[in-house]
Amino acid sequence: xxxxxxxxxxxxxxxxxxxxxxxxxxxxxxxxxxxxxxxxxxxxxxxxxxxxxxxxxxxxxxxxxxxxxxxxxxxxxxxxxxxxxxxxxxxxxxxxxxxxxxxxxxxxxxxxxxxxxxxxxxxxxxxxxxxxxxxxxxxxxxxxxxxxxxxxxxxxxxxxxxxxxxxxxxxxxxxxxxxxxxxxxxxxxxxxxxxxxxxxxxxxxxxxxxxxxxxxxxxxxxxxxxxxxxxxxxxxxxxxxxxxxxxxxxxxxxxxxxxxxxx
Amino acid sequence: xxxxxxxxxxxxxxxxxxxxxxxxxxxxxxxxxxxxxxxxxxxxxxxxxxxxxxxxxxxxxxxxxxxxxxxxxxxxxxxxxxxxxxxxxxxxxxxxxxxxxxxxxxxxxxxxxxxxxxxxxxxxxxxxxxxxxxxxxxxxxxxxxxxxxxxxxxxxxxxxxxxxxxxxxxxxxxxxxxxxxxxxxxxxxxxxxxxxxxxxxxxxxxxxxxxxxxxxxxxxxxxxxxxxxxxxxxxxxxxxxxxxxx
Numbered sequence: 147x148x149x150x151x152x153x154x155x156x157x158x159x160x161x162x163x164x165x166x167x168x169x170x171x172x173x174x175x176x177x178x179x180x181x182x183x184x185x186x187x188x189x190x191x192x193x194x195x196x197x198x199x200x201x202x203x204x205x206x207x208x209x210x211x212x213x214x215x216x217x218x219x220x221x222x223x224x225x226x227x228x229x230x231x232x233x234x235x236x237x238x239x240x241x242x243x244x245x246x247x248x249x250x251x252x253x254x255x256x257x258x259x260x261x262x263x264x265x266x267x268x269x270x271x272x273x274x275x276x277x278x279x280x281x282x283x284x285x286x287x288x289x290x291x292x293x294x295x296x297x298x299x300x301x302x303x304x305x306x307x308x309x310x311x312x313x314x315x316x317x318x319x320x321x322x323x324x325x326x327x328x329x330x331x332x333x334x335x336x337x338x339x340x341x342x343x344x345x346x347x348x349x350x351x352x353x354x355x356x357x358x359x360x361x362x363x364x365x366x367x368x369x370x371x372x373x374x375x376x377x378x379x380x381x382x383x384x385x386x387x388x389x390x391x392x393x394x395x396x397x398x399x400x401x402x403x404x405x406x407x408x409x
Numbered sequence: 410x411x412x413x414x415x416x417x418x419x420x421x422x423x424x425x426x427x428x429x430x431x432x433x434x435x436x437x438x439x440x441x442x443x444x445x446x447x448x449x450x451x452x453x454x455x456x457x458x459x460x461x462x463x464x465x466x467x468x469x470x471x472x473x474x475x476x477x478x479x480x481x482x483x484x485x486x487x488x489x490x491x492x493x494x495x496x497x498x499x500x501x502x503x504x505x506x507x508x509x510x511x512x513x514x515x516x517x518x519x520x521x522x523x524x525x526x527x528x529x530x531x532x533x534x535x536x537x538x539x540x541x542x543x544x545x546x547x548x549x550x551x552x553x554x555x556x557x558x559x560x561x562x563x564x565x566x567x568x569x570x571x572x573x574x575x576x577x578x579x580x581x582x583x584x585x586x587x588x589x590x591x592x593x594x595x596x597x598x599x600x601x602x603x604x605x606x607x608x609x610x611x612x613x614x615x616x617x618x619x620x621x622x623x624x625x626x627x628x629x630x631x632x633x634x635x636x637x638x639x640x641x642x643x644x645x646x647x648x649x650x651x652x653x654x655x
Binding site: 227245249 | 456460461462463482485486489492493640642
């Protein structure tokens with residue numbers, strides 16, 4: 147049973163007598179209109195603070211119903227030199243949101259000769275989600291992304307993590323955030339590691355953080371058929387990007403393989 | 410006046426003279442095609458003469474700041490519109506100049522009752538293969554040429570511009586060291602600024618001391634379209650600190 151919290155998106159759906167989007171069902175096609183096409187979706191994406199910045203990772207599987215569409219989707223996307231988006235939900239809508247953000251942030255930077263501020267970037271994504279509400283309500287376009295950006299108002303610049311609800315509400319994550327059908331198990335592990343683990347995610351160096359990320363995805367894929375996990379035998383790794391004071395960097399499959407094998 | 414061809418021609422000629430007169434004190438800018446990228450160099454006040462337009466495109470200009478701003482915005486709008494409706498790979502300098510900027514500049518120049526654009530500029534496009542790199546010299550009247558030599562100069566007047574370009578192409582032939590190239594460009598900048606000759610130019614020491622003295626309170630704007638960068642946006646600013654300017 148989904149917990150009802152007054153004022154949140156799920157309460158709104160309940161008050162309108164609309165099918166409730168539970169955490170599990172939000173990422174399946176069960177809420178869709180009977181006439182809607184089968185959607186390509188499902189995911190595990192997450193972000194956490196490690197010692198030198200923010201790490202954002204995601205599996206690479208896309209599913210439509212019980213069909214695995216591909217295991218080569220990049221769900222963690224560079225938006226510009228200092229921000230990253232992780233998408234969970236319907237890729238058709240999510241990729242378009244990413245494209246709108248990429249173009250509008252770069253357009254602003256080039257035309258105004260200054261970077262768009264982090265609060266404005268965070269709100270731009272909230273606005274896109276809000277504009278997508280009709281599709282979300284129809285159950286054919288739900289997107290629940292994560293966003294990480296560099297706050298340049300602090301010295302040195304500080305990478306921050308934000309998560310959203312499908313209505314567009316934005317929240318800053320203190321230590322970590324996760325989204326997608328496999329995020330439940332990930333959140334539990336992250337919470338445990340943050341409280342009782344050693345090292346805590348925020349104390350991990352890059353190698354430890356990447357290792358931890360790959361293990362998280364392997365665990366998520368054991369409990370969620372729609373999460374691809376990783377498979378070193380077929381050289382299938384995750385999409386991992388890090389954001390620090392120098393900007394965004396992608397951790398390649400070769401680097402991930404090396405980190406995974408390292409003791 | 411419009412009904413009388415001779416007077417119209419005279420008006421256009423007067424307009425050309427007026428624009429050149431207004432641009433007379435403009436600070437020259439330079440573009441150089443190199444194996445690792447394209448270099449754009451100017452002396453200005455910071456964010457005033459060299460600009461990023463799109464992922465692989467940049468602009469260097471001299472002229473009235475308001476006109477540079479108008480052209481820059483038009484180019485950025487057109488490039489981003491093209492990239493969003495099609496793809497970033499479809500943004501091309503040929504289309505941007507040939508179908509966008511050049512016709513607008515020509516129309517504006519020939520509308521003799523409106524103010525002309527006071528601008529001379531250079532646009533650059535970076536490709537994966539250096540042989541495909543483009544530098545386009547676009548004039549205030551909308552005419553343009555695709556550069557056939559590695560170095561392109563933007564000057565207020567055609568003669569010193571051509572002389573500087575010839576001299577620089579000879580001086581920089583085969584050179585790839587960016588610091589050395591920037592130093593030579595600044596020497597040419599000083600020679601142009603001082604209205605000195607390129608056929609019998611001052612000594613290298615005099616030229617170097619000249620540009621160092623002349624740029625003391627100004628900003629060296631160095632834009633670099635970097636072929637080796639892995640991200641889509643290839644434009645980076647290079648610091649002018651090591652050259653003793655801001």
